[in-house]
Amino acid sequence: SQKIEQNSEALNIQEGKTATLTCNYTNYSPAYLQWYRQDPGRGPVFLLLIRENEKEKRKERLKVTFDTTLKQSLFHITASQPADSATYLCALEDLGAGSYQLTFGKGTKLSVIP
Amino acid sequence: DTEVTQTPKHLVMGMTNKKSLKCEQHMGHRAMYWYKQKAKKPPELMFVYSYEKLSINESVPSRFSPECPNSSLLNLHLHALQPEDSALYLCASSRKRLAGENIQYFGAGTRLSVL
Numbered sequence: 638s639q640k641i642e643q644n645s646e647a648l649n650i651q652e653g654k655t656a657t658l659t660c661n662y663t664n665y666s667p668a669y670l671q672w673y674r675q676d677p678g679r680g681p682v683f684l685l686l687i688r689e690n691e692k693e694k695r696k697e698r699l700k701v702t703f704d705t706t707l708k709q710s711l712f713h714i715t716a717s718q719p720a721d722s723a724t725y726l727c728a729l730e731d732l733g734a735g736s737y738q739l740t741f742g743k744g745t746k747l748s749v750i751p
Numbered sequence: 752d753t754e755v756t757q758t759p760k761h762l763v764m765g766m767t768n769k770k771s772l773k774c775e776q777h778m779g780h781r782a783m784y785w786y787k788q789k790a791k792k793p794p795e796l797m798f799v800y801s802y803e804k805l806s807i808n809e810s811v812p813s814r815f816s817p818e819c820p821n822s823s824l825l826n827l828h829l830h831a832l833q834p835e836d837s838a839l840y841l842c843a844s845s846r847k848r849l850a851g852e853n854i855q856y857f858g859a860g861t862r863l864s865v866l
Contacts, residue, residue, distance in 0.1 A: 678839070678859075678860070680841045680842075680860050681794065683856065686854060738853075739853060741794055742793060
């Protein structure tokens with residue numbers, strides 16, 4: 638069966654450190670992978686999209702990698718700040734399904750401790 | 752304007768009520784979506800409209816009835832809901848339903864409680 642797994646439900650890190658979140662998938666053939674941030678009681682906000690032929694994408698303090706051999710994406714936040722505390726969702730766009738819809742992982746709740 | 756506006760923000764309804772959720776975007780997006788999200792779970796796709804036509808219905812019970820009156824508006828009509836339908840209902844839009852064009856912009860959601 639198809640699965641998207643985000644490594645942990647919750648991750649606590651100290652302010653200033655790098656947070657690394659993991660997204661693993663099975664039985665998907667994603668051409669694109671997206672990361673979203675969701676604050677409590679709010680809708681997800683798009684952060685980054687990475688294509689299957691891209692190894693790495695950066696935006697300010699954010700970096701995403703995509704390894705289609707390992708079937709894994711890593712999401713890094715460098716120099717983390719308390720304002721980065723939120724739930725981060727990965728989402729796959731599976732061309733194999735032919736529908737281009739996104740399927741979301743359960744998310745990792747990140748807490749950055751001052 | 753990169754905003755998707757959802758109304759109302761909160762809704763409490765009885766199991767015999769009829770209510771509607773509304774969603775509006777003015778980004779010229781041609782794909783619009785309804786998702787349902789329970790606490791500590793990911794958003795679950797309910798319906799997809801592409802160019803104002805319903806293209807995906809993820810086996811949603813008929814007590815949920817979507818409507819897309821025009822390219823900017825999306826409604827979700829609710830009737831005879833069950834308490835287990837209580838959730839955050841999210842609307843989203845994307846430029847198109849094409850590979851790599853599927854970045855979704857979400858509204859803030861409607862928090863629905865069914866008593």
